[in-house]
Amino acid sequence: EPEVTQTPSHQVTQMGQEVILRCVPISNHLYFYWYRQILGQKVEFLVSFYNNEISEKSEIFDDQFSVERPDGSNFTLKIRSTKLEDSAMYFCASSEATSGERRFFGPGTRLTVL
Amino acid sequence: AQSVTQLDSQVPVFEEAPVELRCNYSSSVSVYLFWYVQYPNQGLQLLLKYLSGSTLVKGINGFEAEFNKSQTSFHLRKPSVHISDTAEYFCAVTRNRDDKIIFGKGTRLHILP
Numbered sequence: 001e002p003e004v005t006q007t008p009s010h011q012v013t014q015m016g017q018e019v020i021l022r023c024v025p026i027s028n029h030l031y032f033y034w035y036r037q038i039l040g041q042k043v044e045f046l047v048s049f050y051n052n053e054i055s056e057k058s059e060i061f062d063d064q065f066s067v068e069r070p071d072g073s074n075f076t077l078k079i080r081s082t083k084l085e086d087s088a089m090y091f092c093a094s095s096e097a098t099s100g101e102r103r104f105f106g107p108g109t110r111l112t113v114l
Numbered sequence: 115a116q117s118v119t120q121l122d123s124q125v126p127v128f129e130e131a132p133v134e135l136r137c138n139y140s141s142s143v144s145v146y147l148f149w150y151v152q153y154p155n156q157g158l159q160l161l162l163k164y165l166s167g168s169t170l171v172k173g174i175n176g177f178e179a180e181f182n183k184s185q186t187s188f189h190l191r192k193p194s195v196h197i198s199d200t201a202e203y204f205c206a207v208t209r210n211r212d213d214k215i216i217f218g219k220g221t222r223l224h225i226l227p
Contacts, residue, residue: 033214042219043158043204056214091158093215103215105150107157 002026004106006092012112013082021077021109023092032075033093082113116141116207118218126224135190135221137205147188148206197225
């Protein structure tokens with residue numbers, strides 16, 4: 001079965017540093033998402049992306065966050081200046097355009113901000 | 115706006131006993147409902163989903179859920195749990211097929227030997 005991949009699996013960074021989390025969605029998918037899960041809390045929606053632009057974003061997704069699809073395969077989440085509270089598990093997801101009830105999640109990247 | 119409530123943050127249950135994880139949702143429009151499982155140190159895996167049709171949905175690993183529109187519930191059940199079912203279970207809702215998914219806070223299932 002096709003799968004969404006994410007790299008790295010674990011990222012440790014210093015507060016104030018920029019991080020880029022990478023995702024490779026399933027090849028024929030057109031809708032892309034980022035979610036995060038702070039330890040012990042629920043999974044929260046961050047942003048959805050379609051046709052090379054953000055289609056929806058949550059209050060969490062402030063100016064420190066950005067997403068990009070730099071080529072035909074990668075989908076990245078950038079945090080410009082990390083804060084301690086950005087420490088979380090970040091999940092990428094993708095779905096098909098027409099029969100999008102099947103949404104696939106990646107294994108996640110654990111971001112630790114020191 | 116949609117929301118999901120999982121009333122139980124933790125559910126302990128003995129091995130081979132039945133279990134029910136509760137989920138209630140609220141929405142002013144028709145929704146699609148999901149249950150995801152997160153095993154320790156792993157990502158989210160889809161257990162089952164309700165899109166339309168039969169209200170009883172069967173998923174992987176022997177789990178099933180029943181959509182009850184009048185009670186706005188989508189409880190997850192398994193007749194006999196195994197130690198390998200130890201995980202966090204998330205109920206989720208979405209408005210349409212490609213909309214954002216709203217997750218509940220999760221229910222941690224503890225299987226007791």
